Amino acid sequence: MxxxxxxxxxxxxxxxxxxxxxxxxxxxxxxxxxxxxxxxxxxxxxxxxxxxxxxxxxxxxxxxxxxxxxxxxxxxxxxxxTPLYRKQVQMGRQADPENTISLLISNVQMTNRNARVLRRLIGEHDPDIILTVETDAWWEHELADLERTHPYVVRQVQDNTYGMLLHSRLALRDARVEFLVEKDVPSIHAFVRLRSGEEVELHCLHPRPPAPQESDRTTERDAELLIVAKQLKDKDARAIVAGDLNDVAWSRTNSLFQSISGMLDPRVGRGFFHTFNANWPFIRFPLDHVFSSRHFRLIDFKRLPYCGSDHFPVFVKLALEPDAQREQEHPQATAEEAQEAQEKIEAATS
Structure with a gap:
């Protein structure tokens, strides 16, 4: 023994x-x-x-x-x-409904053919923005009726498990699909106009995971996240980064992303909120993320029930509050971290 x-x-x-x-x-x-x-x-x-x-x-x-x-x-x-740590994103104190934004994020699993449960969850939580990834033509058809309530749509349907759909009831400006690192791995970027008229940058990502059948290295995955981090660096922008990042909350890359971008993670001080694998109760990881700039406080953050996919959906509601930026500390990169991020980006894009 x-x-x-x-x-x-x-x-x-x-x-x-x-x-x-x-x-x-x-x-x-x-x-x-x-x-x-x-x-x-x-x-x-x-x-x-x-x-x-x-x-x-x-x-x-x-x-x-x-x-x-x-x-x-x-x-x-x-x-x-864990709750042992101080919360990185504070709970909302004076949330003005005109300055709130809610998102539902779901990796639908492309081969999953049960859209009914996801549509029910969308109806129950009524998010302002719905991001679905791994969406192919079948999923585009099944979610088409969302356009009645969420008329602002960005489509990048693909049959390689990297398709994306963005449905929004809030007006979008300069919405675009980009291929930041790999020619078959898209991301969606837009400015979202809140009910108050304030605008928020939204970046939706789903990079390729490190796995033998996908990629033999994490360089491209890391670089996609770090490119967005550099775009946000020093801009003091009201921003949200969301998606299935195919990386765990406690990874070096997630830490590097936060240091470079200054974005905050609602999981810190709250819990793991494992989202993958929904089919394996004892082997689950927090792969689906929402980061927000320090202009926001948190109203709600939760993992939603099983919807037929190998990922659980995530729901988050944020409030843009006047004093949040002043009262919330944000990560800052060291010179070594900035150099490491630049080297990763160059390795993936050269």
Whole structure:
């Protein structure tokens, strides 16, 4: 039994250490995802080894020490996304309905042919903006009736799992589809006019994930997010970035994005809000995101029920409040982080 636990423990220690390398290879970065699962296995291995070891030795103590260090590090990386931390996006205090905006984001899973549940969720939550990704021609047809209530539409239907649809009841200006890094991976960008007349930048992304069947490195995924971050840097723009980013909340790239852009994450101080994989209860990660500039406070943020896809939808409601910018701290990049971001962008686009 001890040998089995040592084997499992060594694998989990290695899985903790591998992502410390800044390499972009998919098999390195994939270990960013299951930090919670690795932490739980480390804890179980630590407790089990204490119970079964018969003749404690120096080697045993070293092994237990390494397990503890790995567990502490995993907890450290995930801790900001628990109620133990101060909330990065404050709760709304004086929300003016004219200055609120709500979004529903859903990766529909292109092969999923159950649109009924998603339409019901849209009806129940009545969002101002609906972003759906992995949308093909079938999904475009099934969601066409949304145009009665959300007449401002941006379409980029594709059959490669990177299609996107944006439906808005709020007026859009300068709405456009861009291919920031890869010619078959689109993103949507627009200015949204709130009911008050104020405008907000909206950037909708769905970069390619790091996986053998998709991409052998994370460079392109990271660069797409960081290009948008650089566009927002120093602009002091009222902005929202949303989508299935195919990256976990606690990743180095997410941290880098926030540092460069100054955007805030409503998950910080609140919870994981795992959105993928909806079909696997014990293997889930927070992949679908909404970031907001410090001009906004939060009214509501929640994961919605299962809708037939392998992703849970996300609903968020934000309020543009006059004193929010002054009272909310925002991340700032160091010179080293700015250089790292630039190198990633150049590696993906050169």
């Amino acid at each position: 001890e040998a089995v636990l040592v084997g499992i423990g060594c694998l989990m220690i290695a899985a903790t250490a591998v992502p410390l390398a800044r390499a972009d290879a998919w098999w390195v970065r994939v270990f960013d995802f299951p930090r919670l699962q690795i932490a739980l296995i480390l804890l179980l291995t630590f407790v089990s080894y204490l119970l079964v070891r018969e003749d404690p030795s120096v080697g045993d103590n070293i092994f237990l020490g390494l397990l503890a260090l790995a567990l502490i590090y995993q907890a450290y990386r995930m801790a900001p996304y």
